[in-house]
Amino acid sequence: MKNRGIWLKIFLLFILIFNFAIGGEININVEVDKSDAEGQLVNMLITGIDNTTNFKVFKKLGDESQWIELKSINKLSSKIYIKNDILTSLKVVTYDDNEKIIEEAISELFITKAQWFNTSRLAKFIFLLVTSFLILFYIEKAKKKKEIYLRPIAGLKAFEEAVGRATEMGKSVLFVPGIMDLDQVETISGIIILGYVSKMTARYETDLNVPVARSIVMEAGKEIVRESYMSEGRPDQFNSDMVHYLTDDQFAYAAGVNGIMLREKPAAVFMQGKFYAESLILAETGNSIGAIQIAGTGSQAQLPFFITACDYTLIGEEFFAASAYLSQDPKLLGSIKGQDMVKAAIMIIIVVGVVFESFGAEFFKKLLG
Amino acid sequence: MSKFLENLGSIDRRYIFLIIAIVVFLPLIFPLGLPVEPTNLTIDSFNAIDKIPKDEKVLISFDYGPSTKPEIHPMAIAILRHLFTNGNRVIIICLWPDGLFMARQALQQVAVEEFDLTYGVDYVNLGYRPGNEAVIKGITRSFPANFAVDSRAIEIKEIPLMNGVQSLKDIGFIFSLSAGYPGSVEWVQYASNPLKIKTSTGVTSIQVNEILPYVTSGLLQGIIAGMPGAAEYEQLLVNNDIHPVIGKAGKSMDAQSIAHLVIVLFIVIGNISYFAKRKKEKKY
Amino acid sequence: MFLKRYIPLAIVFVVGVTMLASWFIPHSPFDAFEIHATQWFDIIASFAMILGALNLLKIQSSKLIHRKRDWQYSLAAILGFFLTLTFGFILKGGHFLVLKDVGNNPTAVVNELSQELQIDNKIANNIYAIPETGDGIKIKKQYYTQNKAIEFKNRLETAGAVVEVKEVIWGGHLQQNNTYFAWIFKNVFTPLSATMFALLAFFVASASYRAFKVRNLEATILLVAGIIIMIGRVPLGVFITNWIPRTSFFSFLRLEILQEWIYQYPNAAGARAIMIGIGLGIVGTSLRVILGIEKSFLGEK
Numbered sequence: 001m002k003n004r005g006i007w008l009k010i011f012l013l014f015i016l017i018f019n020f021a022i023g024g025e026i027n028i029n030v031e032v033d034k035s036d037a038e039g040q041l042v043n044m045l046i047t048g049i050d051n052t053t054n055f056k057v058f059k060k061l062g063d064e065s066q067w068i069e070l071k072s073i074n075k076l077s078s079k080i081y082i083k084n085d086i087l088t089s090l091k092v093v094t095y096d097d098n099e100k101i102i103e104e105a106i107s108e109l110f111i112t113k114a115q116w117f118n119t120s121r122l123a124k125f126i127f128l129l130v131t132s133f134l135i136l137f138y139i140e141k142a143k144k145k146k147e148i149y150l151r152p153i154a155g156l157k158a159f160e161e162a163v164g165r166a167t168e169m170g171k172s173v174l175f176v177p178g179i180m181d182l183d184q185v186e187t188i189s190g191i192i193i194l195g196y197v198s199k200m201t202a203r204y205e206t207d208l209n210v211p212v213a214r215s216i217v218m219e220a221g222k223e224i225v226r227e228s229y230m231s232e233g234r235p236d237q238f239n240s241d242m243v244h245y246l247t248d249d250q251f252a253y254a255a256g257v258n259g260i261m262l263r264e265k266p267a268a269v270f271m272q273g274k275f276y277a278e279s280l281i282l283a284e285t286g287n288s289i290g291a292i293q294i295a296g297t298g299s300q301a302q303l304p305f306f307i308t309a310c311d312y313t314l315i316g317e318e319f320f321a322a323s324a325y326l327s328q329d330p331k332l333l334g335s336i337k338g339q340d341m342v343k344a345a346i347m348i349i350i351v352v353g354v355v356f357e358s359f360g361a362e363f364f365k366k367l368l369g
Numbered sequence: 370m371s372k373f374l375e376n377l378g379s380i381d382r383r384y385i386f387l388i389i390a391i392v393v394f395l396p397l398i399f400p401l402g403l404p405v406e407p408t409n410l411t412i413d414s415f416n417a418i419d420k421i422p423k424d425e426k427v428l429i430s431f432d433y434g435p436s437t438k439p440e441i442h443p444m445a446i447a448i449l450r451h452l453f454t455n456g457n458r459v460i461i462i463c464l465w466p467d468g469l470f471m472a473r474q475a476l477q478q479v480a481v482e483e484f485d486l487t488y489g490v491d492y493v494n495l496g497y498r499p500g501n502e503a504v505i506k507g508i509t510r511s512f513p514a515n516f517a518v519d520s521r522a523i524e525i526k527e528i529p530l531m532n533g534v535q536s537l538k539d540i541g542f543i544f545s546l547s548a549g550y551p552g553s554v555e556w557v558q559y560a561s562n563p564l565k566i567k568t569s570t571g572v573t574s575i576q577v578n579e580i581l582p583y584v585t586s587g588l589l590q591g592i593i594a595g596m597p598g599a600a601e602y603e604q605l606l607v608n609n610d611i612h613p614v615i616g617k618a619g620k621s622m623d624a625q626s627i628a629h630l631v632i633v634l635f636i637v638i639g640n641i642s643y644f645a646k647r648k649k650e651k652k653y
Numbered sequence: 654m655f656l657k658r659y660i661p662l663a664i665v666f667v668v669g670v671t672m673l674a675s676w677f678i679p680h681s682p683f684d685a686f687e688i689h690a691t692q693w694f695d696i697i698a699s700f701a702m703i704l705g706a707l708n709l710l711k712i713q714s715s716k717l718i719h720r721k722r723d724w725q726y727s728l729a730a731i732l733g734f735f736l737t738l739t740f741g742f743i744l745k746g747g748h749f750l751v752l753k754d755v756g757n758n759p760t761a762v763v764n765e766l767s768q769e770l771q772i773d774n775k776i777a778n779n780i781y782a783i784p785e786t787g788d789g790i791k792i793k794k795q796y797y798t799q800n801k802a803i804e805f806k807n808r809l810e811t812a813g814a815v816v817e818v819k820e821v822i823w824g825g826h827l828q829q830n831n832t833y834f835a836w837i838f839k840n841v842f843t844p845l846s847a848t849m850f851a852l853l854a855f856f857v858a859s860a861s862y863r864a865f866k867v868r869n870l871e872a873t874i875l876l877v878a879g880i881i882i883m884i885g886r887v888p889l890g891v892f893i894t895n896w897i898p899r900t901s902f903f904s905f906l907r908l909e910i911l912q913e914w915i916y917q918y919p920n921a922a923g924a925r926a927i928m929i930g931i932g933l934g935i936v937g938t939s940l941r942v943i944l945g946i947e948k949s950f951l952g953e954k
Contacts, residue, residue: 037679038679038684039679070533071532071533081535081536081538084681085681113680114679114680114681114684115679115680116678116680117677117678118677118678118679121676121677124677125677128673128936131936131937131940132940135937135940135941136944139946180550181694181698183691183694185935185938185939185942186935188938188942188950189938191950192947192949192950195949195950196949212705214698214701214705215698215701215702215703215704215705215708216697216698216701218704218705218708219701219704220950223951224949224950241711241712244708244709244712245704245705245706245708245709246709247709248702248705249846250436250549251436251845251846251849251850252845252846252849254849255845255849259726263722263723276549276550276575277436277437277548277549277573277575277850277853278849280853280856280857280860281849281852281853281856283860284856284859284860287860287863288382298931298934298935300578300579300924300927300928300931301575301576301578301579302575303927305860308860308861308863308864309860309864315927316927316930316931316934317930317931317933317934319934320931320934320935320937320938321934323947323949327949331946332941332946332947335937335940335941335946336937338937339933339934339936339937342933342936343929343930343933346929346933380862382859385855385858385859385862386855386858386859389854389855389858390855393854403887403888403889403891403892404888404891404892404895405888405891406888406891406909408909408913409913410913410917434846435842435843435844435846435847436846436847436849436850437850438843438847439847439850469828470828470835470838470839496828499695499699500691500692500695501691501695502691503687503688503691503692503695506687506688506691507688510685520828522822522825574886577916578920578921578924579924579928581916581917581920581921581924582921582924582925582928585917585921594886597886597887600888622887622888623888625887626887626888626889626890626892627889628854628858629883629884629886629887629889630884630889631858632857632858632861632862632883633880633883633884635858635861635862636861636862636865636876636879636880638862639862639863639865639866640865640866640867640876643866643867644867
């Protein structure tokens with residue numbers, strides 16, 4: 001009888017300890033989220049407490065001694081962004097209503113790492129490889145003296161006509177290479193076209209005026225115009241002030257170019273580059289002075305204004321194909337052909353995609369990322 | 370008569386300018402009170418903003434300058450009114466240097482004078498940083514690294530609103546007030562699409578064409594398209610009892626309506642003249 | 654030849670390929686390369702601005718000195734240039750006062766403050782009539798000239814306050830009110846920019862009048878669509894077709910619904926197609942430049 005009483009007490013004590021252990025144990029689990037290519041993302045889960053408990057989450061990076069509070073965490077399950085390549089641990093601390101610490105738990109050490117390849121961009125990478133392959137393939141083909149046909153583009157054919165007109169009238173040619181800097185592909189294309197136009201002005205001894213909105217574009221423009229004049233055997237005709245800087249500001253530049261148009265009344269105006277809202281101001285002013293205007297831009301929103309106000313407009317791809325067209329270089333022509341093949345592939349993909357989507361099959365869309 | 374019709378096609382452009390000036394000026398003095406009916410694009414933007422939970426912070430990017438102020442500033446005022454009425458907290462950055470002045474003016478009018486809010490708690494203006502899209506890419510990783518201080522030279526770690534905002538990933542909604550580059554396109558390309566953050570935008574009328582594919586493909590939640598869009602948003606604020614009266618954009622719509630009508634009339638006149646000339650050429 | 658031709662091409666190739674790779678490789682050091690490269694470009698462009706400014710001065714000065722045709726415009730350009738430079742680098746403005754101590758007669762000080770700042774006495778009292786707190790309280794008014802600031806300082810000191818005159822910090826004068834730079838931005842640059850943009854309204858009218866002719870079927874469709882959108886986008890369009898019930902079968906004939914449909918479907922489809930073409934053009938040109946196939950931007954054939 002005496003023994004049974006002792007065993008009962010031990011058993012009750014065991015139950016008490018067990019309940020205490022189950023009811024009060026807080027835990028913080030951290031799992032590195034491998035779906036984020038940039039790393040940095042972990043999924044945190046706090047167990048052993050509920051949403052009504054006051055708690056705070058802290059993190060410690062590497063060998064630092066201080067815990068830093070993560071103030072934005074207020075849910076038991078959260079995604080947290082952590083610095084890559086550094087051992088980190090998280091700590092959860094619970095508080096009572098008087099901000100007194102009740103208990104705390106620390107997670108295991110973990111480390112996040114960025115992937116070496118962002119798999120969510122795989123479709124785009126494949127597209128890049130296919131595009132590059134097609135362009136290089138057709139360049140090689142063109143090098144083997146295979147003739148490549150490009151449809152006639154009225155705007156490009158009119159280049160020589162425009163410069164010729166300016167020569168006959170004894171007036172200058174105005175070339176506006178857009179308002180953006182050389183980090184824009186359209187500005188580079190505009191500068192390339194400037195090279196061809198300046199060759200023509202050198203040949204015909206026509207004045208050339210190139211007001212620019214960026215200093216780097218000014219330097220690049222001067223260089224390309226100088227080379228053009230040298231290649232035409234007219235280095236004496238070249239004047240570095242042909243390409244000159246006006247201002248960076250969009251509408252101040254438009255005002256400056258308008259002023260040049262109204263005072264000097266050039267017979268031919270080329271607007272080739274990246275433009276924004278000032279496009280119509282420039283084009284209308286050019287129209288008012290009776291100049292022949294040839295515009296070209298990849299700025300889709302400005303195309304309607306140029307088409308309305310200019311005599312010829314190079315729309316989108318035609319603008320980027322201008323250098324190939326004007327030079328008739330087989331390598332450049334081959335690259336245009338390669339681009340066209342890519343466009344054909346895109347058209348097929350669009351049709352296939354529309355058919356699949358129309359029948360509710362989403363796998364094709366997911367495949368393309 | 371036919372000579373008159375032919376001559377109609379070659380009116381000196383200065384008369385056209387004069388007529389446009391008059392028809393724009395008169396409705397501003399004598400308003401017609403034409404009704405503004407919100408369209409779906411603006412309604413989508415309004416609803417997206419209305420649904421932002423109160424605990425989520427909103428980032429507004431002021432990417433416009435004085436030249437486009439008449440079109441975009443009314444949108445900024447309307448958006449701020451909407452957000453502050455709903456109790457949302459706003460973080461402002463500027464990718465254009467002029468945007469800082471526009472942001473200051475908008476905040477002075479709405480946050481200070483209308484709502485009497487506390488700077489640093491209800492809203493903060495982090496100011497302008499050079500770098501265009503590099504700034505967007507930078508804040509996708511770290512706000513403090515790109516904005517160590519705000520526009521008042523207060524350190525970002527001392528601003529209560531910025532507590533817990535380590536990067537753009539801690540932002541619930543982005544709104545871009547854009548007049549060009551950098552603007553809405555860059556926000557979609559470098560922030561909202563990669564990070565899947567809900568974004569809406571207000572742009573100039575010229576840009577709408579360029580941005581519309583992003584709206585129809587779901588990358589942007591609606592769009593406030595130019596001054597008509599701003600007027601529609603103001604009307605939505607009135608319809609939903611958020612603000613009692615229509616703003617500057619709404620008041621300018623009479624002038625824009627008449628101007629558009631006059632332009633259409635000029636086009637018709639130009640075509641009448643064109644047909645008269647063609648008839649004459651066929652005759653001879 | 655080597656320096657002029659091959660080194661630039663090599664730099665273009667290496668940087669181009671690295672930038673492309675960094676978009677696909679999130680691991681360091683590629684992850685931050687894109688940001689750094691853009692910032693390097695901005696730094697170069699900022700320093701290059703000096704070249705542009707010098708070029709502008711050189712050309713305009715030459716026109717002025719040799720009294721070439723329209724030299725007066727060059728004078729305006731040079732004056733504007735140096736005035737803005739002065740306000741940006743030399744004359745800041747933005748003088749303000751810091752109230753260190755209200756002194757023994759706070760009422761008089763508060764009266765002066767409320768008069769100067771044009772605020773209620775009670776508000777001025779709440780903000781400024783508090784015990785000295787370290788660095789003092791900044792009085793919320795800035796002055797263009799130091800003399801004006803000193804004038805107010807003297808009035809406050811007569812009332813018994815301890816006040817210090819300070820100037821806005823270097824760099825801050827570009828962003829704050831009541832500085833010369835802010836004045837030139839608000840009163841010169843802003844109206845001029847808005848005016849240039851407003852010219853578009855007039856030019857749109859003259860361009861439309863001249864260009865929208867019914868020459869063929871496509872031009873007619875363009876014209877009709879343009880008119881629907883022009884009228885449908887503004888309240889006038891709502892007013893004209895308001896009589897068509899929104900819930901009826903013919904509601905699509907309401908101008909605002911019709912214009913929205915044109916905007917979102919045929920217009921967006923065309924815009925998307927052009928964007929794809931432009932995108933391909935950019936990819937093609939970029940590849941040609943990176944791979945050295947296109948060399949004419951270096952002045953090469």
